[in-house]
Amino acid sequence: MNIVITGGAGFLGTELLKNLLENFHTINSIKIVDRVSLNPGLITSNRIQSIIADITVAEEVKKIIDKETTHVFHLAAIVSSHAEEDFELGMLVNLKATQLLLDRCREANTNIRFVFSSSLAVFGGQLPEKIDYMTAMQPSSSYGTQKAICELLVNDYARKGFVDAVSVRLPTICIRPGTPNKAASSFVSGIIREPLKHEKTNCPVDLNLPLWVSSPNTVIKNIVHASQINTDSLEGFRTINLPGLQTSPKEMIECLSSEYDESYLGFISYEKDSKIEKIVSSWPKSINNEKELSLGFIKDSNFNSIFSEYVESVK
Structure with a gap:
């Protein structure tokens, strides 16, 4: 296996790197491609190569994918709110770079398994209470539109x-470690992560707003599974709604107070942000994942298990 991970120096990329090294013993090389270097502490093998590259430039893309490449995990993206604020940058990174990568794979080796990280932001409009893999895309943001075009x-x-490509639509990933980013969903991790660090945070949406989420560990396992699945089982439609579960800010905050105590709630403010709420409320509230589960993808049991997994990971 000769692997390329774009956006590989970020949180998801580094977690994917760890999973691949732990579970696959046939890896010859892993190229971690990003705008910044991989944390040196994560370069635990001479099979890992950290490459600083601009994937919006065809000449640089040619240097990272070659005829020996077997797998490409395309995680790099300009996230939701950032893509909404800077349309040109979103189109450049989210759309142009994806096509450049696909074209390079086509040129280098048509047997490459290309796993594209998509988003539930491809949905919007008047959604049913529960969607499935046949629900039509109707994005309500530039980010969602860019992801939808790339899926096609x-x-x-x-x-x-x-x-040999597949797209995986990621649920909102929580609880992410680290610091907030420019994603519209950043608060979903923040309302747990920051109080546990005794830092202030804000919940910008209605407390009862349904959220479709998954833990980082489960998402990584599902991304890896997508790289191994027999694509004939997808019956010509190469897009997968990764399994998740429904929660809400209210349920999450109640879990925080029950597992710790109510003093932690004092770090959370509740100032509405109409732009954030409009984007997040356009996403699916619930998904029928029967097909995906039958294909071997997995889901978390409940939010409490996600919470416990995060607490254990940051001890």
Whole structure:
């Protein structure tokens, strides 16, 4: 296996790196591609190569994918609120770079398994209470539109036999460690993570707003599974709604207070942000994942298990 991970120096990329090294003994090389270097402490093997590159430039993309490449995990993106604020940058990174990567895979080796990290932001409008893999895309943001276009490209490149590609729509990942980012969903991790560090945070949406979430560990396992699945089982439609579970800010905050005590709630403010709420409320509230589960993808049991997993990880 010769692997490329774009956005590989970020949280998801580094967790994916750890999982791959732990579970696959046939890896010859892993190229971690990002705008910054991989944390030196994570370069635990001479098989790991940290590459600083701009994947919006064709010449640089050619240097990172070659005929020996077997797998590409495309995680790099300009996140939701940032893509909404800077349309040109979102189109450049989220759309142009994806097509450049697909074209390079087609040129180098049509057997490459290309796993594209998509988003539930491809949905919007008047959604039913529960969607499934057949629900039409109707994005309500520039980020969602860019992801939707890329999903169609991935599907067509696979249909044409240019690359063995799949798209995985990630639930909102919580609880992420580290610091807030520019994603509209950043608060979902923040309302737990920051109080546990005795730091202030804000919940910008209605406390009862349904959220479709998954733990980082489960998402990583599902991304890896997508790289190994027999794509014939997808019956020509190469997009997968990764399993998740429904929660709400209220349930999450109640879990925090029950597992610790109510003093932690004092770090949370509740100032509404209409822009954030509009984006997040356009996403699916619940998903029928019967097909995905039948294909071997997994889900978390409940939010309490997600909470416990995070607390254990930061001890």
